[in-house]
Amino acid sequence: MQTNCHIIGVLDNGAAGMTQMALELIQQADLLIGNGRTLGLFASDIKPNAETKDLTGNFSKIPGWISAALEQNRQAVVLATGDPLCHGIAHYLIKKLGSEQCAVIPNTSILQLAFARLGLPWQEAQICSIHGKDTGEWSPDAEPDHRLYPLLHKIRQQGLLAIFTSHANSPGRIARMLDACSLADDYEIAVAEQLLLPDEQTFGFMSVDEVKQRQFADPNIVILRPTSVPSPQILFGLADECYQQRKPDKGLITKREVRAVSLAHLQLRPNSIVWDIGAGSGSVGMEAARLCPDGFVFAIEKNSDDAAIIQQNQQQFKLTNYQLTQAKAPQGLEQWPDPDAVFIGGSGGNLEQLIETSLARLKSGGRLVMNFITLENMHSAITQLKKLHANWELCQLQVSRNKPILDMQRLQAETPVWIISAQRGNK
Numbered sequence: 001m002q003t004n005c006h007i008i009g010v011l012d013n014g015a016a017g018m019t020q021m022a023l024e025l026i027q028q029a030d031l032l033i034g035n036g037r038t039l040g041l042f043a044s045d046i047k048p049n050a051e052t053k054d055l056t057g058n059f060s061k062i063p064g065w066i067s068a069a070l071e072q073n074r075q076a077v078v079l080a081t082g083d084p085l086c087h088g089i090a091h092y093l094i095k096k097l098g099s100e101q102c103a104v105i106p107n108t109s110i111l112q113l114a115f116a117r118l119g120l121p122w123q124e125a126q127i128c129s130i131h132g133k134d135t136g137e138w139s140p141d142a143e144p145d146h147r148l149y150p151l152l153h154k155i156r157q158q159g160l161l162a163i164f165t166s167h168a169n170s171p172g173r174i175a176r177m178l179d180a181c182s183l184a185d186d187y188e189i190a191v192a193e194q195l196l197l198p199d200e201q202t203f204g205f206m207s208v209d210e211v212k213q214r215q216f217a218d219p220n221i222v223i224l225r226p227t228s229v230p231s232p233q234i235l236f237g238l239a240d241e242c243y244q245q246r247k248p249d250k251g252l253i254t255k256r257e258v259r260a261v262s263l264a265h266l267q268l269r270p271n272s273i274v275w276d277i278g279a280g281s282g283s284v285g286m287e288a289a290r291l292c293p294d295g296f297v298f299a300i301e302k303n304s305d306d307a308a309i310i311q312q313n314q315q316q317f318k319l320t321n322y323q324l325t326q327a328k329a330p331q332g333l334e335q336w337p338d339p340d341a342v343f344i345g346g347s348g349g350n351l352e353q354l355i356e357t358s359l360a361r362l363k364s365g366g367r368l369v370m371n372f373i374t375l376e377n378m379h380s381a382i383t384q385l386k387k388l389h390a391n392w393e394l395c396q397l398q399v400s401r402n403k404p405i406l407d408m409q410r411l412q413a414e415t416p417v418w419i420i421s422a423q424r425g426n427k
Helices: 020-028 036-041 059-071 090-097 110-118 149-155 171-180 256-266 283-291 304-317 351-361 375-387
Strands: 005-010 031-034 051-054 076-081 102-105 126-129 161-164 187-193 201-207 220-226 273-277 296-301 322-326 341-344 367-372 391-397 400-405 408-413 417-423
Touching (some): 005 059, 036 051, 036 076, 110 161, 126 149, 171 220, 256 283, 256 367, 273 283, 283 304, 283 322, 375 391
Parallel strands (some): 031 051, 273 296, 273 341
Antiparallel strands (some): 187 201, 367 417, 391 417
8 A cells, every 4th residue: 555654764964864765755745844954954855846844833733734635645755853763753643644644764863873973882771852842940849740850760760861852951951950969970971963964073971060051052962871880779668777867856757667567558559649748757758759760759748847857868869759848738739649649647737638638639549548656646537537438447566676785685665656548438
């Protein structure tokens, strides 16, 4: 069956970088779609009566343009950069028009050229694109909808990264993000700019500090790699001493044994959205963030001293899928996405309201887990859960830890903790 729509990969050397077959398809096309710069590369190859369309700012219109041409039995060509199926337009068009309507003719990926210029193998590289909407510079309170967040997700995997940049999301902005996330010493950056153009330049690996205030010409590709082989992280069951904590008497922290059982009851998945209400030192939420690399933890803590400690812990563990709000819950919860799991470690006197809000907002199958050390709060929680017809279960955890006595050891009991796990019920 003849295909009347071809999606052709092109490079900045224009016709010189094309196969003869691809060039003939461009020359025969009745409709050519591309950005202004790409169409200009083939100005002398476009037949006089051919229609051209600039795709810049018209992405959603492209399937309609192609469908109209195909209905008239006209040949349509879309000019895309490099390999159109590598963070390119081809996947989008095939989904809209069907694979039987489209044929893809790839060119050398611009990423291949960048790695070739640097003399680096790229079979283990992860690929990330930060094209698209400009959401500004990264800041520590940015949320997952920020355009740089997918890059941070890749960075957490600690591998070799190849990054399609944009004019706004430049190498300098990437470097400033790494600096803001306390990752500046952990990575180095190479940049290949204006590949196959007369002013092409390749800059070998530089420090983050070198790159963050430097300007690079568009278009460019960033290669990001760790400065050393990272040690595997402990995901679960960190010692209490690993966390900074406020200590008026004992550390204001959910102890490791209670933390482990509470996290088990939360039933986390790699992509879970988690609320941590009354975060204290942040230990539960931060271990949840480590267990959910594709998810995100939203934490809230009203005490300013504890909030400062949480920020220190976040910086220490270099967590980028964790965000703290300093406020008294439920203030601000309405702005968070619906959770897969909610942990309440402290309620600030609003326990009943927090239980109602959490159960109402939980996604299907989600879990609410609460820790209590007083009979009164435990009783209030159970009463509210019954009122809301929730499904719940209760366990008590009593932990004793060894303490020295002369040249011997004794066991010292920690405060008993009640753990309640609940799900939304059917009224």
